[in-house]
Amino acid sequence: MTGRKPFLDALVGLLTPADVLVSCLGANARWLPHMAVAAPVFALCDSMSAAIPLALGIALTRPDRHVVALEGDGSLLMSPNVLATAAAAGPPNFTMVLWVNGHYESSGGQALPTAHVDWPALARAAGLHHTETVTEPEGLAAALVAARRAPGPALLVLPIAFDPAERIPPYSERPGEIRARFHL
């Protein structure tokens, strides 16, 4: 199983200035300021579960932009209802990317409840018709192309290795800086 960073590198490399990237709190939000991202980025440092509905509001307001939301399995477990909300609203310019490592990584690596959650099945049951599990970073390009072409919101599920030794940089941007730089 591949770790987070190769997936994040691959995904960021696929984004264009016409896209919008919204990140959940945690490792992805902490890595992004250290990466060259072509798309505008809005990264959260708090508010678990907010990334998908925040990105949904952007997607509904700007149908000319493709909005990509990064969310963790811990956050989505807290409020899986966001999947049904996205499905009901139905914007085709919206891709959710779920990072599944079974741990609350940003709070010390505690394990999630150990029940196996079948995320693609849950998403389909919530009304999302386009879901795909991507197991290697090399598969992201084709998966994102298919997600962009989907007639409704799409969910990409990325099973990633949990690496407690990963040297995740600290938060290096403050919310005011992130907000000030975010323009569409």
Place this chain on the structure above:
Amino acid sequence: MTGADRIVAGLEGAGVTLAASVPDTWIGRLMAAVRGSGTIRAVDVGREEEAVAVVCGANLAGGRGAVLIQNAGLLNCGGILAGLVELYALPCFFIVSLRGDYRDPVYYHAPKGRVTEATLRAWRLPFAIADRTGDLGAQVRRGVEFAAESRGPFVLLISGEDLA
């Protein structure tokens, strides 16, 4: 024109483009009027925190949003108000049904009615109680503008009577 129609006209006049909601019986009546608007998109969500995030996203993207929920739902929103709305200084206008005050005949709402205004003050949320004898549309417009100008929250509390 009903009170609900006047509130929707106020939202339209303030440039609101999206209304995200979890209904109760009162907010459901208001959302029925919202769905008749030609300029406001109604977004039905599963939890009130979602509505806050959706509206913040709409505002970030250049639109204007409004959260329409019951006071029980507002009480659910402490975390996201602190961690998103306040932390990132985002406008967020709320219309909240004030269940459980003296105008509400349903007994089981009373505990919420007792704590709503005290909680708003404790959370330092600017708010007003709608006055249906005045210009409801103007009260809505002022609230939306306050949220936009202050880059923060504003809560307009309504009663079922206000929708008649």
